[in-house]
Amino acid sequence: MRDVLVGDYLRGRGVSRRSLLKFCAAAASWMALPPTMAQEIAAAIEKARRPSVIWLPFQECTGCTESITRAETATLESLIFDAISLDYQHTLQAAAGDAAEEARHQAMKENWGKYLLAVDGSIPLANPGYSTIAGVSNLDMLLEAAKGAAAIIAIGTCAAFGGIPAARPNPTGAVAVSDLIKDKPIINVSGCPPIPVVITGVLAQYLTFGSIPDLDRLGRPRAFYGQSIHDRCYRRPFYERGQFAESFDDEGARKGWCLFKLGCKGPITYNSCATIKWNGGTSFPIEAGHGCIGCAEPNFWDKGGFYEALSVSRWGTFGTVAAAAAVGAAAGVASAALARHRQAKAPEGESR
Amino acid sequence: MTLFDFARGPGMFWATTIMVIGIVWRLAGAVLLARHKDRSTPRGDNRVAAGLRAVLMRSVPPHELEKHITFQHLTGYAWHIGWFVTFLFFVPHMPFIESILGFGWPGLPNQAIVMLAAITLAILLLLLVRRIVHPVLKVISDFDDYVSTLLACAPLVTGIVAFAHLFPSHHETMIGLHILSVEALMVWLPFGKIFHCVTGLPLRFQIGAAFARRGVKA
Amino acid sequence: MSGLAGIPIKIEQASGKLASGNVEPLLHEIGHALEQLIEVRKASIIDLRGVPLAPGEEDRILEFLGTGEVRAEFEASGLSTVNESRFPGVWVVTHHDATGDVMSRLIEITLVPEILCSQVEELRDSHERFALGVRFMGEPTADGIRSG
Numbered sequence: 001m002r003d004v005l006v007g008d009y010l011r012g013r014g015v016s017r018r019s020l021l022k023f024c025a026a027a028a029s030w031m032a033l034p035p036t037m038a039q040e041i042a043a044a045i046e047k048a049r050r051p052s053v054i055w056l057p058f059q060e061c062t063g064c065t066e067s068i069t070r071a072e073t074a075t076l077e078s079l080i081f082d083a084i085s086l087d088y089q090h091t092l093q094a095a096a097g098d099a100a101e102e103a104r105h106q107a108m109k110e111n112w113g114k115y116l117l118a119v120d121g122s123i124p125l126a127n128p129g130y131s132t133i134a135g136v137s138n139l140d141m142l143l144e145a146a147k148g149a150a151a152i153i154a155i156g157t158c159a160a161f162g163g164i165p166a167a168r169p170n171p172t173g174a175v176a177v178s179d180l181i182k183d184k185p186i187i188n189v190s191g192c193p194p195i196p197v198v199i200t201g202v203l204a205q206y207l208t209f210g211s212i213p214d215l216d217r218l219g220r221p222r223a224f225y226g227q228s229i230h231d232r233c234y235r236r237p238f239y240e241r242g243q244f245a246e247s248f249d250d251e252g253a254r255k256g257w258c259l260f261k262l263g264c265k266g267p268i269t270y271n272s273c274a275t276i277k278w279n280g281g282t283s284f285p286i287e288a289g290h291g292c293i294g295c296a297e298p299n300f301w302d303k304g305g306f307y308e309a310l311s312v313s314r315w316g317t318f319g320t321v322a323a324a325a326a327v328g329a330a331a332g333v334a335s336a337a338l339a340r341h342r343q344a345k346a347p348e349g350e351s352r
Numbered sequence: 353m354t355l356f357d358f359a360r361g362p363g364m365f366w367a368t369t370i371m372v373i374g375i376v377w378r379l380a381g382a383v384l385l386a387r388h389k390d391r392s393t394p395r396g397d398n399r400v401a402a403g404l405r406a407v408l409m410r411s412v413p414p415h416e417l418e419k420h421i422t423f424q425h426l427t428g429y430a431w432h433i434g435w436f437v438t439f440l441f442f443v444p445h446m447p448f449i450e451s452i453l454g455f456g457w458p459g460l461p462n463q464a465i466v467m468l469a470a471i472t473l474a475i476l477l478l479l480l481v482r483r484i485v486h487p488v489l490k491v492i493s494d495f496d497d498y499v500s501t502l503l504a505c506a507p508l509v510t511g512i513v514a515f516a517h518l519f520p521s522h523h524e525t526m527i528g529l530h531i532l533s534v535e536a537l538m539v540w541l542p543f544g545k546i547f548h549c550v551t552g553l554p555l556r557f558q559i560g561a562a563f564a565r566r567g568v569k570a
Numbered sequence: 571m572s573g574l575a576g577i578p579i580k581i582e583q584a585s586g587k588l589a590s591g592n593v594e595p596l597l598h599e600i601g602h603a604l605e606q607l608i609e610v611r612k613a614s615i616i617d618l619r620g621v622p623l624a625p626g627e628e629d630r631i632l633e634f635l636g637t638g639e640v641r642a643e644f645e646a647s648g649l650s651t652v653n654e655s656r657f658p659g660v661w662v663v664t665h666h667d668a669t670g671d672v673m674s675r676l677i678e679i680t681l682v683p684e685i686l687c688s689q690v691e692e693l694r695d696s697h698e699r700f701a702l703g704v705r706f707m708g709e710p711t712a713d714g715i716r717s718g
Contacts, residue, residue, distance in 0.1 A: 007691075017689035018646040022665045025685075026674040028617070035615035035676055039684070046691070216521055228523060234622040237591055240462045242443040256624070261447050268356070268524040274622060280671025281619055297524075304360065309447035313364035313531060320365070324372035331373065332380020340386045 006207060007046025020045065023204075030201040030276050031223040044208040051206070052107055052115040055089040056145060058138040059131040059165050059174060060121025064156035065089070067193035068200065087115070101134050108148050116206070117149035119177050122158040122165045126173030142180060151185045151212055152177060155199060157295060160188035160219070167301035178219060185212045188219040192295035195276055198224045216270070218298070224276075229266035229292050232274035235259070253289060263307035264291030271296040356528035359535065367535035374542025375550055382551075395567030399560075402569075406560020407553055427475050434472030435504065438465055438511075466515060473508040476501065496544045503540055506533035592621050593631060600660060603679035607659055613680035628675070635662060635677075642686055648673070652683050 004012075010020060024041040028034065033041075057065060087107035088100070108115065119142065124130035128137030146152060154177040157163040165174035178186050189202055202221055205213045213221040230236065238244070238258040245252035245259055258264070266274075269292050273284040285292055291307075294300040304312070315321075353361075396402065412418075413425050439445060443459035450456040459465075480501050483489045510530035513519070519526055540546060563569065596616070603614035618628060635655035642652040648667040655662055661678040663685065688696075 011692075011695070016646050017692050018644060018650075018685060021685055021689075022646055022648070022650060022673065025665060025676060029619050029674050032620065035617045035620075036613075227520070230523075231517065231520070232622050234624045236622070242459050242461045244443060260444060268527065270521070275620060280667065280669070280673065282671070287625065299354075299357070303357065309444075310527065311444050311446075311448040312451045313360045313448060314362075315364045315368040315452065320369065321372050324369040325376045328373040328376025329380050331377040333384060335377065335381035336384030339381070340384075343386050 004050055005046065006048045006050055009050055010046075017042070026197065027201055027204045027208075030197050030272065031205060032226070032275075033223075041204070041208050044210075045204065048207040048210065050085045051150075052085045052087050052111040053118055053203075054087055054104060054107055054115055054145060054149075055118040055120075056133075056138075056141060057089070058119060058121030058142070058159070059124050059172065060156065060158050061164075063193040064120040064158075064199075068155075068196045087111075097134065104145075108145065112148040114150050115148065117145050117152045118155055119152060119159045120155040122162050122172075122174035122176060123180060124165065124172035124174050126171070130172045139180070142177065146181045146184055149184055151187065151206075152181060153187045153189060153202065154178065154219075155189050156194055157190045157192045157298075157300070160190040161298035163192065164301060167299075186219055187212060187215065187221060190218070190220055190225070190296040191271055192300070194296070195224075195272055195278060197276055198272055220270070220296075224272045225270045225296065227270065227272075229269045229271060229274050229286070232272075233266055233286055234274070235286060248289065256289075259286060259289075259291040261309050262291050263305060263309055265294035265297075265300070265303070265306075265310065266292040267310060269294040269297050269300075354524065354528065355532070356524045359528040359531035363532060363535050367538040371538040371541055374539075375547075378542050378547060379550065390565070392566070394565045396564045399564045402564030403557035403561035405569075406563070407556045410556045410559075427479060431472045431475040431479070431504075434468050434475070435508070438469045438472060438508070441465060462515075466512065469508050469512055473505060473512070476505050476508070480505070499540065500544050500546045503533075503537045503546070507537065509533075592623055593627050596621055596631065597634070600677060600679060604657070604659055607679050607681075611681075613678065616677040616679075618675040618677055632662065635660060644686075650685070652686055 007020075020042050021038055024038040024045065025035060027041055028037050088104040121131070121138070123138045123142055125139065128139055131138045133141060154160045158165060158174070159177050162170075162174050162176045162179075165172055166176075176188075178188065187202060189199055191198065201224060202213065205221065205223065213223060216222050216225055218225075230239075233239075235256060235258045238256070239260060243252060243255075243257045244261045245257045246261060247253065248262065253259075253262075260266075264286065266286065273292070274286070277284045277287070293306045294303060297303075304314075316324075413421050418425070437460075440449070441457075441460045442465045443462065446456045446459055480498075483493050483497065483501070507530060510526065510533045514523065514526035514530050517523060537546070541549070596618075599616060603616070606612045606614065618631070623631075635657065638654040638656045638658060640652075640654040644650050644652075648665070648670070650663070650665045652661060652663050654660070659679055659681070661680065661683050663676045663678055663683055665673045665675075667673050
């Protein structure tokens, strides 16, 4: 099955070319490519070989898996999961225990050097017992699986940057995939969770172009993470005109004004929420009236409060300012005393 | 910790602390200096009114000098007003102000502020060039003058760069640099000529009051 | 969904020339593309989801385009509709997935959207199945059902 072309495989499954074209039209939109490229993307995907994908879920909440699978319903995104050969995903697969692990080893052996390794969840280093699969620590499993991978896709902010487990004080010593693996190409698909179509879009991009996409300085595909939420937000004209909601139930909020003052982290967050949106393009947090929390960025949990505007800085408290004033006063008194002493000692008539 | 986190966190804390220590130190040190007791008979007793008058009168050049320093006078006022309007009426600054004062006020449209900031920066740079080139100014200008000018320019430069998204994938860093430039200004404020923002008006008042005691209009 | 549907929510529509400011430029782009179609027969596709639009603006655009003489739909992993607008040459193509969510909405300025055409890549397979079907037409099959 591994050497089957994606196009033949899809046709064998009864997936028509129009279905593929529909998917590719959407994929072009996600990748911010011209919609006229849908035909080319379809042609490229058809000619690609089905890559083997091994998915390792580590210290995670399963939100990323839920985000992309929506296991109950078959959607067009599941088409891309037909296009790949998902050889191991222990949350989803029917096999369990030793049989599942055996399947994983088999898939790795058969596709050594060519499989895609998908990881969600962070890796705890403080104690390997914090997160294990079949008795094997996440760290050991990652190091072993990474050796034979062609590339690694770190899905979700936990795998990409450490995420929630790594938030202060990081009791499990959680780290990102890129903190441990330095010799393989890593694609960070961050978000808490990532937008479902971004995950499938990255896979589609890999199938279309057969290579790692263009990545930003944090290792995220530029096609999806190249622009900030602020730059594509439909509420941007309100920001420019200085019309801001001051509280969640005021007139500005009801009129859909900018949420900057209510803590929106849109200006420093790079993701596709404002364009691709969520739930099949229904809406995204800002459109629903809540500021962006910056979940696709590293350390988003520790960037000050979600409701603290970006321009608010931690200048201290009136107590610390009073203490500083007291120190200054003491220094001033000392300086004045020294100056008076010198003045008294200076001969009469000299004022220096 | 990123540059932005540092600027918003420890950077702002220490800049505020150093600024307050510096301001109180210099003020206390100046106020507590010994003064010779003035044993002359006071010739006027309207010292408060005279002090206030001096604040107003010394805010414009003396009539005799006006035509020689019109350029300096007008550009000086222009950039000061532009700088403070930009700081106080740009709406994204408002949460910062509210976190200190507990209240804010309506702002101006962003486009208006950006234009004002650009004009202010242009005037500052023009005055800097003038300072370097003018035969008298270049002799009497010192390190303090240049540093103070550059520190006044830096928040405008970094603010415009951040607002215009000139480095789109580094917006967080640009905002961090903007906050750091303000912190640099705060740290320098008590120790250089920028301290005139604290002492300027009180000093004019004091001169007016002191001269009034001697029966002289300041 | 339970009582959530019973909560009265009033959405204030973006009004005036405020909101996103993208409606007019988009309509101008469509007009320009129509000119290109007339002059040099160049087809264009505009991805409506690629433009930031305030709530209600997409509906305004679709309302303006309206529906014309041709309405087509096909089922391919979900329903897709291909409607000519009231302006010949301007088509609105909407792709839904199997759950009914809108996957993409495109405005195609063309004589007929390519997705309506039969796919060349499938013609060979189509011909093989057709020939097979004709060959076995009239012959009883194992379950007694005749083909054709």
